[in-house]
Amino acid sequence: MFNHNIEIRVRYAETDKMGFVYYGNYATYFEVARVESFRSLGFSYKTMEDQGVMMPVLEYKTKYIKPAVYDDLLIVKTFIKELPGTRIRFEYEVYNQDGVLLNVAETSLVFVSSETKRPCPMPDYFLDMLKPYFTNEL
Amino acid sequence: MFNHNIEIRVRYAETDKMGFVYYGNYATYFEVARVESFRSLGFSYKTMEDQGVMMPVLEYKTKYIKPAVYDDLLIVKTFIKELPGTRIRFEYEVYNQDGVLLNVAETSLVFVSSETKRPCPMPDYFLDMLKPYFTNEL
Amino acid sequence: MFNHNIEIRVRYAETDKMGFVYYGNYATYFEVARVESFRSLGFSYKTMEDQGVMMPVLEYKTKYIKPAVYDDLLIVKTFIKELPGTRIRFEYEVYNQDGVLLNVAETSLVFVSSETKRPCPMPDYFLDMLKPYFTNEL
Amino acid sequence: MFNHNIEIRVRYAETDKMGFVYYGNYATYFEVARVESFRSLGFSYKTMEDQGVMMPVLEYKTKYIKPAVYDDLLIVKTFIKELPGTRIRFEYEVYNQDGVLLNVAETSLVFVSSETKRPCPMPDYFLDMLKPYFTNEL
Numbered sequence: 001m002f003n004h005n006i007e008i009r010v011r012y013a014e015t016d017k018m019g020f021v022y023y024g025n026y027a028t029y030f031e032v033a034r035v036e037s038f039r040s041l042g043f044s045y046k047t048m049e050d051q052g053v054m055m056p057v058l059e060y061k062t063k064y065i066k067p068a069v070y071d072d073l074l075i076v077k078t079f080i081k082e083l084p085g086t087r088i089r090f091e092y093e094v095y096n097q098d099g100v101l102l103n104v105a106e107t108s109l110v111f112v113s114s115e116t117k118r119p120c121p122m123p124d125y126f127l128d129m130l131k132p133y134f135t136n137e138l
Numbered sequence: 139m140f141n142h143n144i145e146i147r148v149r150y151a152e153t154d155k156m157g158f159v160y161y162g163n164y165a166t167y168f169e170v171a172r173v174e175s176f177r178s179l180g181f182s183y184k185t186m187e188d189q190g191v192m193m194p195v196l197e198y199k200t201k202y203i204k205p206a207v208y209d210d211l212l213i214v215k216t217f218i219k220e221l222p223g224t225r226i227r228f229e230y231e232v233y234n235q236d237g238v239l240l241n242v243a244e245t246s247l248v249f250v251s252s253e254t255k256r257p258c259p260m261p262d263y264f265l266d267m268l269k270p271y272f273t274n275e276l
Numbered sequence: 277m278f279n280h281n282i283e284i285r286v287r288y289a290e291t292d293k294m295g296f297v298y299y300g301n302y303a304t305y306f307e308v309a310r311v312e313s314f315r316s317l318g319f320s321y322k323t324m325e326d327q328g329v330m331m332p333v334l335e336y337k338t339k340y341i342k343p344a345v346y347d348d349l350l351i352v353k354t355f356i357k358e359l360p361g362t363r364i365r366f367e368y369e370v371y372n373q374d375g376v377l378l379n380v381a382e383t384s385l386v387f388v389s390s391e392t393k394r395p396c397p398m399p400d401y402f403l404d405m406l407k408p409y410f411t412n413e414l
Numbered sequence: 415m416f417n418h419n420i421e422i423r424v425r426y427a428e429t430d431k432m433g434f435v436y437y438g439n440y441a442t443y444f445e446v447a448r449v450e451s452f453r454s455l456g457f458s459y460k461t462m463e464d465q466g467v468m469m470p471v472l473e474y475k476t477k478y479i480k481p482a483v484y485d486d487l488l489i490v491k492t493f494i495k496e497l498p499g500t501r502i503r504f505e506y507e508v509y510n511q512d513g514v515l516l517n518v519a520e521t522s523l524v525f526v527s528s529e530t531k532r533p534c535p536m537p538d539y540f541l542d543m544l545k546p547y548f549t550n551e552l
Contacts, residue, residue, distance in 0.1 A: 009446075011442055011445060011446055012292055012293065012298070012445050012449070013292065013298050013300055013441075013442040013445060015292050015293040016288055016289065016291050016292065016293070017288065017291040017292070017293065017295045017296075017345075017346050018192055018194065019293045020194070022165075022288070022289050023165055023169075023194070023195040023198060024162055024163065024164075024165025024166050024169070024289055025162065026162075027160075027161055027162025027165065027427075028162050028425055028427040031161075031162070031425060031426050031427060032423075032425055035426070035485075044485070045485070046484055046485035049484075054156055056156065056158070056161070056202065056205070057161040057202055058201065058202055059199075059200070059201050059202070060161060060198075060199070060200050060202075061197075061198070061199040061200075062197070062198050062199075063196065063197050064194065064195055064196055064197070064198075067194070069293075070293050070460055070463075071449075071458070071459070071460035147308075149304055149307060149308055150307050150311070150430055150431065150436070151303075151304040151307060151430065151436050151438055153430050153431040154426055154427065154429050154430065154431070155426065155429040155430070155431065155433045155434075155483075155484050157431045158431075160426070160427050162427055165289075166287055166289040169287060169288050169289060170285075170287055173288070173347075182347070183347070184346055184347035187346075207431075208322055208325075208431050209311075209320070209321070209322035294468055294470065296470070298441075299441055299445075299470070299471040299474060300438055300439065300440075300441025300442050300445070301438065302438075303436075303437055303438025303441065304438050307437075307438070330432055332432065332434070332437070332478065332481070333437040333478055334477065334478055335475075335476070335477050335478070336437060336474075336475070336476050336478075337473075337474070337475040337476075338473070338474050338475075339472065339473050340470065340471055340472055340473070340474075343470070
């Protein structure tokens with residue numbers, strides 16, 4: 001299993017009149033969590049996209065347990081629990097600075113060639129970086 | 139069953155560098171779909187909130203089937219398939235102007251008293267407006 | 277002078293914890309106002325962009341007079357007061373449903389070729405549609 | 415003069431189909447820059463708001479010089495050039511990781527009592543923290 005944690009500070013723009021983070025804005029936090037977990041592996045999502053492989057989201061599920069509020073310093077924990085093939089599945093847990101679990105989520109993404117607009121295999125260099133975290137499965 | 143359709147024009151702000159609607163922005167479309175389906179019943183979500191009942195989202199699931207692109211005139215179909223109690227469940231289908239299904243989703247929301255911050259029953263006037271759509275269940 | 281009015285309903289997503297529309301979200305309203313004013317002329321911004329001319333914003337100024345709140349049905353008035361050359365200048369006034377002036381703004385945009393990434397003249401078909409509104413200046 | 419620098423990583427959500435940061439999203443960067451400049455002084459905007467003083471934006475002007483792109487690590491420089499009274503004026507410069515100036519902006523905000531909804535003086539503890547940066551003016 002691969003996992004990675006990041007901190008994200010809640011912005012005023014992300015709150016709504018209920019005083020909480022708007023329910024649609026967590027998707028952005030998970031985008032940041034994915035990209036920073038890649039960066040922690042020495043891997044740039046931007047570079048992959050510049051080289052012709054993009055990763056659109058296929059499926060997204062989330063449960064809102066407690067609200068996040070303005071200026072919270074969220075901890076977003078990201079998990080990849082299975083070695084990806086053409087698809088890659090992430091799970092997430094969001095905690096506030098007091099360790100309270102606010103949100104759980106999962107997303108499935110697919111590798112797509114920007115040339116053919118069709119699914120393609122995960123790039124080898126990405127697979128090679130992830131493999132060490134899944135030695136039992138190999 | 140209650141159902142309602144609205145049109146939403148995709149804004150430039152809602153696209154991302156992939157050229158598609160950003161995956162997090164559908165949540166806003168579903169918010170608009172919910173509120174406009176209430177308005178079609180003669181019911182204002184804003185008024186309900188001003189009177190002390192708010193409806194935070196508990197759960198949200200969505201599948202991205204085809205991308206929406208800039209300036210698409212989306213049709214968002216909203217369904218309430220069961221008469222709500224303390225919780226209310228919506229299902230959605232998003233089509234583009236060519237009738238292509240782009241996205242399906244569902245959300246569960248809960249009625250919450252803004253005074254006590256605790257779940258509360260659905261307001262009677264809302265229940266009364268919805269009941270005619272669920273005569274078989276009563 | 278060319279002018280055009282549109283209505284925009286304030287979304288929950290666009291509010292912030294102060295209970296007002298977040299100050300950054302007016303820019304999206306002005307984008308919608310520009311594009312719909314083009315559409316009223318029989319002209320599609322999307323088509324122009326598909327044909328290789330895009331219109332990035334160069335300058336944006338705005339004054340916040342009164343706050344817009346959730347569910348307001350805003351009227352955005354858009355004005356083009358001078359026949360555009362390589363640049364095009366829009367002015368805006370935002371009113372709520374009670375006729376109260378909430379916001380004034382202006383933007384300058386430039387026509388850019390998506391091929392060369394350099395400024396280019398306004399497309400002739402666009403100029404021809406605007407000219408009748410500026411007969412005194414010709 | 416008071417000044418403070420922060421880094422902000424451009425999110426995918428903040429880009430648009432032109433491939434650049436959407437022109438409306440800089441406002442959020444400036445919000446973050448203001449709040450983090452306060453935090454660098456040992457001062458929490460959230461605490462001030464919890465204590466009944468909020469700071470809505472009155473005026474915002476910005477020039478877009480070069481586009482910011484996805485994954486850029488922006489440097490946002492924030493300046494307060496005059497000791498604030500009831501109003502506070504910020505200037506900003508946005509650079510990318512290569513030192514290229516992308517954007518300049520300024521905002522004027524006003525201190526407002528959340529109880530009376532009317533302008534109020536800057537809180538003393540905030541004034542005291544800023545004063546050392548403006549010794550010549552005192």
